[in-house]
Amino acid sequence: MKQYQNYIDGKWVDSEKKITIYSPINQEELGNVPAMSQEEVDKAMEAARKALPAWRALSAYERAQYLHRAADILEERKESIGEILAKEVAKGIKASIGEVDRSAHLIHYAAEEGLRVYGASLEGGTYEPAAKTKISLIRREPVGIVLAIAPYNYPVNLSASKIAPALIGGNVVMFKPPTQGSISGLLLAQAFADAGIPAGVFNTITGRGSEIGDYIIEHPEVNFINFTGSTPIGQKVGKLAGIRPIMLELGGKDAAVVLSDADLDHAAKEIVSGAFSYSGQRCTAIKRVLVVNEVADQLAEKLQTEVEKLTVGDPFENKDITPVIDEQSAVFIEGLVQDAQSKGAVELTPYKREKNLIWPTLLDEVTPEMDIAWEEPFGPVLPIIRVSSIEEALELCNQSEYGLQSSIFTKNYPLAFEFASKLEVGTVHINAKTQRGPDNFPFLGIKGSGAGVQGIKYSIEAMTKLKSVVFDIQ
DSSP, X not given: OOBOOEEETTEEEOOSSEEEEEOTTTOOEEEEEEOOOHHHHHHHHHHHHHHHHHHHHSOHHHHHHHHHHHHHHHHHTHHHHHHHHHHHHTOOHHHHHHHHHHHHHHHHHHHHHGGGOOOEEEEOOSSSGGGGGEEEEEEEEEOSEEEEEOOSSSTTHHHHHHHHHHHHTTOEEEEEOOSTTHHHHHHHHHHHHHTTOOTTTEEEOOOOIIIIIHHHXXXXXXXEEEEESOHHHHHHHHHHHTTSOEEXXXXXXXXXXXXXXXXXXXXXXXXXXXXXXXXXXXXXXXXXXXEEHHHHHHHHHHHHHHHHTOOBSOGGGTOSBOOOSOHHHHHHHHHHHHHHHHTTOEESSOOOEETTEEOOEEEESXXXXXXXXXXXXXXXXXXXEEESSHHHHHHHHHTSSEESEEEEEOSOHHHHHHHHHHOOSSEEEESSOOOOOOTXXXXXXXXXXXXXXXXXXXXXXXXXXXXXXXXXXX
């Protein structure tokens, strides 16, 4: 079994304690990663702080060269890293390789976008006569040490989306990959190491949450926290962070709203793709369908047809539905299904589970009294809620504790834009599934879905701070 190490201060180092990583596909042992102690975390933080002055002193162009080399290495290794990723998080092999490839392109883009983050100058424009002689030079400076904490479902892409903008902005990075996904994260780190990034600029932390989870978030050396994960953990991160800036990408209960004039064939295909991709283990997955009564029977039939086409099984056979991340998650999903069944929901496709493999489940006649109407299953289960009007759909959408994304399917574009303006979410898709979208687009959630704005340009801006230098021209 392979022994993986952490990359700290330009060296690969081990820890006395280990964590064994098993594949959710078949419980194969994939390797050991270090379980760092608090003392080891302190040393890593110290190395990062020492590396900061020299890294921030480089020009954006000089920093970009390291990112480009790391991205090139990722592209060269996408198949080998993708194979490990597929084993580690039970993602289809084609999608896993695609994730690594997309991450390489994201890093390239971040390197280029970092060259276009400019400062500004302002002339005094207030009523005081003395203001007319003052000029402010406004510069962007790194925030310092960025703690990047990534989730299991995209252990390379959602890591790169934090790391690359932080580095090009002149920050140094402490990278905490997810435990289930840590091998993939360490292989991403290896690309940066092999690109020759200076010692201490990029460091990794693996370990048990009970030992170092709160410790790294509260650590006094950390200046910015960039976290993706569940809403309860994100809320805890926010409390532990205190007054330090944070970026949180949390859960969602994304709705697909289908109106009577929608192209139902197109809507059904988009909804099923959006709901069941990677077995529904995406914060941007469609997690409920709100359809007006006039076309509810037709849409339900078309959705059923599309769901029945989905294949189930081995990620290395590129099946549509693969095992969810662990049996604990599967049990939680089953509880939501059982609650809906007990309250009158109708199975349009039969619910079936074998350990952590769940067959795609489509539930009709779901009502707001059922937990599945509000809770995020993070699995291959899709509820259909029938509504009498667009107004009722809007009310149900906005009653959610989450505010990540929504879709609306209609041929009435003025109505779609009006509806979008009233939705309490970060992104609205018209006649398309909810999804993260191009990495340069803004990506954000409100309410329980997050804080801050991601997207390459926006992430760079978030992880840099403004400094105003004022002088008098008299």
